[in-house]
Amino acid sequence: MADAFRLQSILDLSITRMDEAAKALAALMASEKDQTQKLQMLEQYRAEYQGQFMAAARTGLTPNQWSNYRAFLARIDDAIVHQQRQVDHSRDRAQAGQREWLDTRTRVKAFETLSDRHQVTVQRKQAKAEQRVADDRSGRQVNQD
Template identity: 45%
Template sequence: MQHRTPLQVLQELAHERVDEATRKLGELIASEHAGEVKLQMLQKYRQEYRDRFLQAARGGIDPGGWANYSAFLVKLDEAISAQQVVLEHSRHATARGQREWASEHTRAKAFDTLTERQHRQEQHRLNKREQAQSDEHAIKAYTRGLQENS
């Protein structure tokens, strides 16, 4: 089992947080898109219903029909207004999710940089140790050679 340094543990946790922020952001974007689709559908339906109302009015409509069309258009306008509020909240949530993702991503990159720096430093120490051992071995071989030749 490989020993993990505290920095590596923090790096892994940071990447898990990025993954979680990515998942949440995906959900927020999907929710915002669904809200946009619903708003467009309501607006399209309102336009179609208004067109039917105007067509019926041109052909002559009784006061009860007029009241029903008018009341339903008011209900559609209320639904559209409510959906616009929901969509605006969703857009704010998505923007907040994007900022959170960016923050987590930046934090993870910082841990990646620190981990890479630590790895390079450890490699440098290892290289120096190997060079010192190689130098020591070469010196011993050289001195043995000198002693054998004397």
């Protein structure tokens, strides 16, 4: 077709990239959610273990038990700090993925707008051509009468 949209292949490629960016964003968001849930579990576990420690401290602990509880709480705290970094990193990646998806969506919308304008132009040309043909026919019929 002579009036084909010349940028159709770029539009198709942009749509494919937008779909890929959407899938990547979904995976990044799922990862962020997973990392956040792990952090919440660690924080909940720490709170429970802290409660056990406090209850045991009320009944009396040997210095060795006291040291063990404190050391384990310190390890849990380290794990929480590490997991918080993981959450932050995952959140940053999800935000970058969202920006990438928005950029590709913006490009697609721009190409779709160009495609829509092209289609309108093609339809106007076709309508003019059809009108000329109809005018020619009606002109011949008037001349024949």
